[in-house]
Amino acid sequence: MATEALALDGVDALYGESHVLHGVSFSLAEGRVLALLGRNGAGKTTCMNTVIGFLRPRNGAVRVFGEPVQRLAPDVISRKGIGLVPQGRRVFARLTVKENLVVAHQKRGGAWTLERVFELFPRLKERQAQDAGSLSGGEQQMLAIARALMGNPRVLLLDEPSEGLAPLIVAEVGKTIARLKREGQSIVLVEQNIQLAFSLADEVVILNTGRVAFSGPLDQVRTNEALITQHLGVF
Amino acid sequence: MQYWAIQTLNSLALGGLLFLLAAGFSLIFGLMRIANLTHGALFMLGAYIGVSVMRQWPNLWFAALAAGAAVAIFGGLLERFILRQIGGNVLGQVLVTLGVSFIIADACLLTWGGDPIPIPTPPLLQMPVRIGSFIFPAYRLAVVGIAVVVAIALYLLMERTRLGAMIRAGVDDPQMASAVGIPVSRLFSTVFCLGAALAGAGGVIGGPILSAYPGLDADMLPLALIVVILGGAGSLLGAFVGAFITGFVYTFGVALLPDLAYVILFLPMILVIAFRPRGLFGKFAA
Numbered sequence: 001m002a003t004e005a006l007a008l009d010g011v012d013a014l015y016g017e018s019h020v021l022h023g024v025s026f027s028l029a030e031g032r033v034l035a036l037l038g039r040n041g042a043g044k045t046t047c048m049n050t051v052i053g054f055l056r057p058r059n060g061a062v063r064v065f066g067e068p069v070q071r072l073a074p075d076v077i078s079r080k081g082i083g084l085v086p087q088g089r090r091v092f093a094r095l096t097v098k099e100n101l102v103v104a105h106q107k108r109g110g111a112w113t114l115e116r117v118f119e120l121f122p123r124l125k126e127r128q129a130q131d132a133g134s135l136s137g138g139e140q141q142m143l144a145i146a147r148a149l150m151g152n153p154r155v156l157l158l159d160e161p162s163e164g165l166a167p168l169i170v171a172e173v174g175k176t177i178a179r180l181k182r183e184g185q186s187i188v189l190v191e192q193n194i195q196l197a198f199s200l201a202d203e204v205v206i207l208n209t210g211r212v213a214f215s216g217p218l219d220q221v222r223t224n225e226a227l228i229t230q231h232l233g234v235f
Numbered sequence: 236m237q238y239w240a241i242q243t244l245n246s247l248a249l250g251g252l253l254f255l256l257a258a259g260f261s262l263i264f265g266l267m268r269i270a271n272l273t274h275g276a277l278f279m280l281g282a283y284i285g286v287s288v289m290r291q292w293p294n295l296w297f298a299a300l301a302a303g304a305a306v307a308i309f310g311g312l313l314e315r316f317i318l319r320q321i322g323g324n325v326l327g328q329v330l331v332t333l334g335v336s337f338i339i340a341d342a343c344l345l346t347w348g349g350d351p352i353p354i355p356t357p358p359l360l361q362m363p364v365r366i367g368s369f370i371f372p373a374y375r376l377a378v379v380g381i382a383v384v385v386a387i388a389l390y391l392l393m394e395r396t397r398l399g400a401m402i403r404a405g406v407d408d409p410q411m412a413s414a415v416g417i418p419v420s421r422l423f424s425t426v427f428c429l430g431a432a433l434a435g436a437g438g439v440i441g442g443p444i445l446s447a448y449p450g451l452d453a454d455m456l457p458l459a460l461i462v463v464i465l466g467g468a469g470s471l472l473g474a475f476v477g478a479f480i481t482g483f484v485y486t487f488g489v490a491l492l493p494d495l496a497y498v499i500l501f502l503p504m505i506l507v508i509a510f511r512p513r514g515l516f517g518k519f520a521a
Contacts, residue, residue, distance in 0.1 A: 052414050073420075074413040075417055075419065078415055083415075092407040092411070092412070095400055103415065103417060151415060151416055
C-alpha cells in the first residue's frame with residue numbers, strides 16, 4: 001500500500017454560518033495525481049483553503065504524511081510540505097519575479113532551486129527583474145507554479161491552473177504538470193477543464209454541494225457518462 | 236542671508252528627526268494597518284531613557300542605542316500582548332494606542348518630573364561648522380546625516396534583502412505570503428519593534444535640539460501623522476520626502492507667519508487628503 005501523502009478525514013467547514021463542506025474525506029497517495037472536480041460552488045477551493053489553513057475545519061482532520069495539521073497556521077502548514085498554487089494566482093504583484101521565487105524558497109532536502117525553476121520556465125528567467133504584476137496572465141500562472149515549487153512541496157495543490165488562460169497556454173501548463181507528475185510529485189489538481197484533468201489524473205474525487213459524490217480511479221469516471229453529466233455538466 | 240541659511244538647516248534637521256519618527260510609523264501602518272498613536276510617546280520615552288542613561292554614561296550615541304533597544308522591547312510587548320489581541324479591530328487599536336500613550340506620558344511625568352531636561356550635544360559636534368560664508372551648528376548637520384544613513388539602510392533592508400522582500404510580500408498579500416511559508420505575524424512583530432526602536436533612538440538624537448519635556452509626545456505625533464499622510468503610508472520614500480517637506484513647512488511657517496504656523500502645516504495635509512488620498516508615494520488611502 002502506497003504512503004498516504006494527504007488526507008481529509010470527515011472535514012466540515014463553514015464560512016460564517018453557511019456550511020460549505022460536509023464530512024469530506026479523500027486521500028492522495030504519494031506520487032499520484034488526484035483531480036478534484038465539481039461544479040462552481042461545490043467546495044473545491046474550500047477544500048484547498050482548508051488544507052493550507054486559510055480556513056479551519058469545524059470538525060474532522062487534515063493529515064500531511066500522517067501528521068494532523070488542521071489546527072496549524074498556513075506558514076507552518078507550508079513548512080510541513082504543502083505548496084499552493086491558488087485560484088487567481090495571487091503572485092506578489094509589487095515584487096519582482098525573482099523576489100516572488102526567493103521569498104518562497106524552502107530547502108527541505110528537495111531539488112528545486114532558482115536555477116532549476118528558471119530551467120523549467122525560461123520565460124520567467126527572462127523577466128526575473130520585472131514586477132510580477134506586469135506579467136501576462138499565463139506568465140503569472142507559471143510564476144505561481146514556480147513559486148510553489150520553490151518551497152519543495154511534498155504535496156502540490158493546484159487550484160484551477162487553467163482558469164482564464166488561452167488554449168495554447170493551457171496546453172503548456174498541462175505539459176508542465178505532466179512533467180512534475182513524471183518526476184514523482186504528489187499533486188491535487190482542482191479543475192473546471194475536464195479534459196485537462198482527465199489527461200493528468202490517477203484518481204478522481206467529485207464534489208457536489210460540499211459532499212463527496214464520487215471517489216475512485218480515473219477509469220471509473222471516464223466511462224461513466226451518467227456521473228459526468230450529473231456532476232460535471234459536460235459532454 | 237545667514238538667517239535663511241540657518242532656517243534651511245533647521246528645516247533639514249527637523250526633517251531628519253521627523254523621518255526617524257515617521258519611518259517606523261509608516262512601516263507599521265503600511266504593513267499591519269495599525270495607526271500606532273503611541274509613536275509620539277515612544278519618541279518621548281526614548282528621550283527620557285536617554286537622559287537617564289547619559290547620567291551614568293555620558294555618551295549620546297550609546298544612549299540612543301540603549302533607548303532604541305529599550306523602546307523596541309516595550310514596543311514588542313505592546314504589539315504582542317495588547318495590539319495582537321485586538322487584531323483587525325482598527326478603531327480599538329487606535330483607542331488602545333492613544334490610551335497607552337497617555338499612560339506613557341504620565342509615567343514619564345512621574346519618573347522624570349515636569350521640568351524640561353536638556354540633553355547635551357556631544358562635545359565633538361558642539362563647534363560650529365563654516366561652509367563658505369555661512370556658519371552652521373555641527374550637530375544639526377549630523378542629524379541630517381544620520382537620517383540619510385538610516386534612510387539608505389532601511390531602503391537596502393527593504394529592497395535588497397530576502398527579509399525585506401518577505402516583508403513586502405506580507406504587505407502585498409498577507410494570507411498568500413503565509414501560504415508560501417513566510418512567518419508573517421513574526422515578521423510584523425519584528426517590524427513593529429524596529430519602528431519603535433527608531434522612534435526611541437530618534438528621541439535621544441533629537442534631544443540636543445528639542446530636549447526631553449512633558450508634551451514632547453503630543454508635539455511630535457501630529458507631525459508624524461502629517462508626514463505619513465503627505466508621503467503616503469507604507470512608503471519609505473514617502474516618509475523621507477514627507478519628513479523634509481514637513482520640516483521646511485513647519486520651520487519656515489513658524490519663522491515667517493508664526494500666527495498661521497499650524498494652518499500652513501495642516502493645509503498641505505488637507506490638500507493631499509482631498510486630492511490624492513494615498514499620499515505622494517503611498518499604496519492606499521490613509
